[in-house]
Amino acid sequence: MSPFDASPLSPSGGAHVRSVVDEFHGDLLEVSMGPHHPSTHGVFRMIVTLDGERIVKLKPVLGYLHRNHEKIGESTSYLGSMPYTDRLDYLNAMTNNWAYALAVERLGGLAVPERAEYLRVILAELSRLQNHVCLAGFLLQDTGASGTPLMYAFREREKILELFESLSGSRMMCNFQRFGGCRTDASSEWLGQVSSLVNGFGAFLDEFEELITGNEILMARTQGVGVMKGPAAVSAGITGPMLRACGVGYDIRKVDAYGIYPRFTFRVPIGSHGDTYDRYMIRILEMRESIGILQQALRDIPAGPIMDPKAKLRGFRPKPGESYGRIEGPKGEIGFYLISDGSANPYRYRVRPPSFVNLTLLEDLCLGHTIADSVVILGSIDIVLGEVDR
Amino acid sequence: MNAAQDTGETLLERAPQALRDLLTSHLPEPWRWFANSLIAIVAILAVFGLLFAALTLAERKILGRVQNRPGPNRTGPFGLLQPIADGIKMLSKEDIVPRDADHLLHFLAPVTLLASSILAFAVIPYGRHLIPVELDAAVLYFFCVGATTELAVFMAGWSSHNKYSLLAAMRALAQLISYELPLLLSWLPVVMISGTLSTTGIVAAQSAWRWGWMPTWHVFTPWGLAGFVIFMVAALAESNRSPFDLPEAESELIAGHLTEYSGCKYVFFFMAEYFGMTALSGMAVTLFLGGWHAPLPSLEFIPSYVWFGAKLITLLMGFIWIRATFPRLRIDQLTRFAWKFLVPLALVNLGTTAFWSLSFGWTGPLLAARCTVAVILVVVPFVLLGRRLSSGLTPRTYSYAP
Amino acid sequence: MTTALLILIALVTLCSAATAMLLRNLIHSVLLLIGSWIGVSVFYLFAGAEFVAFAQVLVYVGAVSMVVLFAVLLTRRSRADMAVSPDTQSRAVSAVLAAGAVLAVLLYAVLLTPLPSGISQGPSANVRQIGTELMGTHAAALLVIGMILTVATLGGVVIASTDGASKKEGPK
């Protein structure tokens, strides 16, 4: 009896066996939410066991969008996988490209010119802005505001996507970073458009907060819902705004200080309650910080080459070895682990997706709440299925 | 009905009644009464049917404009033919009935819902001479017809034999029942002050002018304003509109008790919701906003039904405006809001009205004392209960990592 | 014309109440019962008592029907005791005897009391008079009814909360 057909080993010891309520009262209603459900942000399914309105058990089911991105990565060249990284977290192509480029540059020991580093920071922060705006819109759509905050969020996101399109050629599938720099240079009038957008973004955020943050119904629906403690989050590997919402101030831009982030002064907001309202507010505050970073980067971006002249586009064969590069994506820590055996294709190409790991605590957050809360909690975790299923 | 020909009544004012008499005067007595009521029914269905169509279009246009997009403008100029297009689409859709559904109940639910919401139009005075049925206990009739909607919602949810519909039916009933009480309690003060249950009596009670220009509508008194706000909030909940549209919360239980309905039956539910909303707004106008009275004496020349229409439209726009802005409440918050906030406020409002009617004769400084006491009696419980209800719900301030 | 209508309404009320007892499907029988209540309220309308008719609809069709439906809905779980015990001979005989006794008492009461037959144009009291009557001579009765109702609702709340509490302490 091969070990795979048999039922997996009975959960021996292990401190984390979730003791779910065993003797149930009354007849339980098992409802399957998804994979085709209006509020699961893509093909994600939750098998929810309900006792009346209260959730007693919640099992996430993944894999509906699994295309084995890592096997494809191992059968194409290093450059060939770059356009595929756009399809991981398809809302933030720029940060995925940068993470992959960072890992390959560490693997091959390439240097990146100044202007390219500044351009990468500008694009990453723009991508963070549009991701957080998207999340705020989707979260409020889940609480039932019939599309109004979502449309305001999308109105701003469209402007940022137009900037990506006029620079990289496509709104979401940018395929813009290369190993050792960026693909094309940013013209000065493009930078002018970016600065006018950034200067206007603060006013939009004030109007957005005026509409939503003080709203009593939203506070009733999100405060105290899905509370997560700091140590549990750290042990579960939660990163990004979710982690900072429960008080742990861990931001990879400050910790690893990759790229040229040490040159910019910005603060990392941390929450105190760790509930859905904090996760929403942390993202709003992070947007304000990103505006600060963008203004500083636009102010002192130098002229100069944007591509390391030594870097070869085709036939890039790094020496055998391995490297793990990670950056602070809008959803958390996105990392690439590459093992090279000297050939043109990576021997092992592994993506560490933030949404996938952030789902670990979904059941613990939802236990005891109602279905309406589970929808809001899932919305606050901010998952994108392209990255979860890879 | 045929009030004396008082002076200053314009031709337009009596036009609808004159038209009706023209058509039915030559008939013998029993048939004449029958024809009159038939004409009244046809008029109501035509006017409110068109209003329903216009309302669906207005809702989508206003929601669009609020969300910085033009709204439907493809069918006809400015999208005016959109309701007709929706109607044709809905009526031509296949009417699917699940195999193991309870066929009789499945059919009966939308029918009873629509019937009861249309019945509610019988007692609302649309104009000086435009009242379909003159009942002595008209307001009580209006709300007993409203009570049957719960029955229809339950039948819809139960007959579909579908897990989601069952959950949604239970929720819908909890919501309707818990908001029936504040709805009834909110119009009791009006009956106490105007001393009658008949709608024409209530409108007549609001016909006087204070200081020559201010109309004595109930909404301009402290207890009237509180009653009006509670009535509108409860009306929102009764017609399953925005912050309380829990049964068909699409983000949770797909379409709630409407999941198994399609085609014509779905249109019935949709129509019943809009008719319910219009009827409740009509009753709010009659009870609190002085029915068909003009706001200023100088504007009396405009026919009364135009004023009723204008007030009705503003209230409906308010409904749509609220739908465009607020997120949804959870089921337990919704019922707690009803029992722990609206019902106590409505009871206190009864007390305020009692004080108001007892202190009727006060003049001069006593009048000022009367108003301030009334305002205090309204505002203080509102603030206290509000603070207890939203205890701990405050926008928070955030610190930054070292 | 009105007598024909009256007879029709009476027939509708009676047969809906009768079929309510015969149907196997519980929900259908409850709805038929509600239909018979509406029939009764139409009778009040004939008698010109609008207030009582609308109160009847509001109370029975609005509230009592909900209580009955909820009771039916929540107790459908235990279907085991739904099966009626076998219709033995002795059960039929005792049923007929009981029905006969009730019928006899009713007939005795109806036939002996001097009721004016035919439709009497009772005084159509308007709501204000009902109000003053209730608050005036019958104030005591009203207060007693009010007291009973509050006690009943408080009892319900207490039972519900203790039942809920016991459930809550269990799986904490």
Added chain:
Amino acid sequence: MEPLEQICSRLLARFPGAEVSVLPNPGPAAQHSLLVGRASVREIAEFLRDDPLLRLDYCSNATGVDWPEKVIVDVTKVTTPDPAGGPPKVSEVKTERLQPGYLEVVYHLYSMELRHGPVVLRTRTVNRTDQASVPSLTPVWRSAEFQEREIFDLFGVVFEGHPDLRRILMWDGFKDHPMRRDYVEPEDYEWEPTPHGDLVEKAKRARPPVKGGEPVA
């Protein structure tokens, strides 16, 4: 953070029985890793998490790597003295050595408390077929739960002590493990008539052309 060799020596001192060694990383990234034997990986993991100097409380990434059997050709130079007294003949002798294959699990550990960099922890299974099991580190770091389930799903490494070991990405009825080097795609392959290389041959094998016409789409 102290260098890896110092950590390795402290571990050896702390757990005498464990086989702990440092695996150098030849590439410029210079992220060397700590190879730990299967038996004692959980105690070492708990030690790394609870040691006041290290406090590695955050397991960022758990990866499976498949190393199939490799034929290693050792070229040894043999000098055979020429009997006729001429210059000695130098010949290479190629000896094949079959290095047994194994499945490897790599953990990247960070410390959120002391904010220091990656410690790479590697464990290996005995072989790739029947004894492909490794003690699970989910009880130590909860973040490894989903990632270990993914390694079980795509590589077939059975994790002892994992609270809920099921397939996470593939559907439950799926046999075999797609990320292994020797994985062969099933033939019932959804065929797109794109005219290049091996795809066309595979498509023709999967669906033979119909009476000489174009292969049926």
Added chain:
Amino acid sequence: MLGTGLLQGLAVTAKNFAGSFHDPKRLTTVEYPEKKSVIPEAFRNFPFLVSENAEDPMGTLRCVACQICEKECPPQCIYIEKSKDKKPDASGKMQIYPAVFRIDSSVCMNCQICVEVCPFDAIKMDHVYEIATSERFETLLLDRHDLAKPNSYFHQIRPLEAAEVDGRLTAERKAAEEKAKAAALAKAALAAKPAAPAPAAPPKPPEQA
């Protein structure tokens, strides 16, 4: 006090409702079939083969079937078969041309890596986005006829990039001609000295830069 947040929310929606009538910033919809949104120059959708002149687009393709793009394309949607004979290209040099050049546009993901790696600037990204077809297979398999588009079209959709590419190409051709002229001159000089020692090996043919 309860309700102030709600009233603020209503105020914002009212401002947006009023704003959508007069403030272009608050009505951002582009009503597609009548008005089309402006496409930036860098926009890329589906490659096309650049040909020198418009009269005979098929004949004068810049592509020399070196199959670099076929190897580098991540989803492998390009299929090239070299031609047996040679054909003179723009600078008169005999070049192989692609007999079959197919791109399966249902597989292509517009990542423009083929444009980056092509040493001859023979393939560029197009601006077309209204490409719906009624049939899933044949019409999406673009052949040489559908792919070839003249250089003038390239100038029309990407003025800056086209100018820069043409500048570079003409510079290379001029350099190639000078080298050819210099080589011809050197050969002529050698031929002029009749009794010169054995003529040096003929200079290497001017290879394509």
